[in-house]
Amino acid sequence: MTETPAIEAIDLVKRFGDELAVDGVSFTVAQGTVLGLLGPNGAGKTTTVRMMTTLTVPTSGTARVAGYDVRTEPDLVRRNMGLTGQAATVDELLTGRENIRMIGGLYGIGRKDIRRLGDELLERFDIVDAADRPVRSYSGGMRRRLDLAVSLIAAPPVLFLDEPTTGLDPRSRSDLWEVLRGLVAGGTTLLLTTQYLEEADQLADDIVVIDRGRIIAQGTPLQLKRQAGNASLVVTVSHAANLGAARELLARTGADVHVDEGARQLTAAADGIADLTRVAGWLQEDRIEVDDIGLSRPSLDDVFLSLTGHRADDEDQEVSA
Structure with a gap:
């Protein structure tokens, strides 16, 4: 029997008034793999992720996460996924440890278990030394690591990462990549959107390129590079x-x-x-x-140029969707 995909997008469409933000997006992500979702700013990447994580309702089409339908089983979808958005969502007035305990409490995890789990996550993400300091004193890299740690409190099998390393220095970005590789090695399925083509090249097993709400290319990093020449x-x-x-x-x-x-x-x-x-x-x-x-060999930036007409570092000139 074929293994059920961890993530499925099925002809997803999203309209905002007369604007068609996502136009018939479909793809699957196998369990324990990484899909990179690439495209210019305004291409529909974040809107696609929001539909797949139940934050916005598709105009038509649907998606499944861990086998559950985002339209008919949103509660089960949320129980089986984690989400790290473009901006860290941790409480800056609390310490790192307090953030973990607060979110663990919202998940209904007992005090004894959340203490043990919190210690494990702080160790795993190298935040132990700063665990009892207010988050407002953390560097950008530490905040992103804590944000990721918080999203893993309920040990979800699927994790959505919307531009997880934006704004990080190269060292912090590299450190976070190692953490993500460890998650995948442990069986977690990742879907990540990113502005950094090197990041997709480093982490993604497969890549979907979106432009103006539609998929314009799909394949492994090597397959896409071959398309560029x-x-x-x-x-x-x-x-x-x-x-x-x-x-x-x-x-x-x-x-x-x-x-x-x-x-x-x-x-x-x-x-x-x-x-x-x-x-x-x-x-x-x-x-x-x-x-x-x-x-x-052609780089993913060459692929991006051949597919969209401009390089990835021109993205900031566009409007996000």
Whole structure:
């Protein structure tokens, strides 16, 4: 029998008056995997997450979380999921430990159990030393870790993360990635929206790209990169005098060769490692010294550009949805 998906979007549609924010979005997320939901600001990512987490009712279509329908079984959906939004929602006047106890109480967890669980979460998210300090004194990274810890109090099998690392410094972002990898290793299913393509590349098993409320691409990070074009063979010769001879060698692959004289660099489309090996052999036979040779594959940013017409770091110019 086929394992029931942890998350299913089924032809989700959301209208705000005359505006169509989400237009027929459908996808599935297997248990214990990570789906990255990408798209420009205003593409409908957050609206999609809000429908899937029962925060807004779909205009049409539906979704299932842990097998439960968001329209007909919203209470069961909420019991089986956690949500970390774009902004930390912890109480800044309380300490980290008090935040965990407060949310645990709302879930109906007994005092003894919430004490034990709170200690485990504080340790897991490296907040022990700051556990009894008011949250207003926390750094941005610590607040996000506490926010994530709070969302895991009821040990949900499914976790929605809406741009979880926005505003964090690179070190805090990397630390949070490690925490998320640990959750997935333990069986948690993640759906994350993110502005950082590197984040999707690092964490996601599959990616769905949304633009203007519709899915425009879907696949693994590698599959999407392949859609953006072939890998490129990049050769940097040691001596500018060898650029002409090196260009002739690269042209033997049948590809057009771009020469950057200032950087002593040649670039040509390549058919993977086979072309790299052949060209390296030719260069060695002709005794052409190189500083570097390698394959450069399209990045997710290249994918984003080819699909949406602009790079991901242009997103801030758009309006969120």
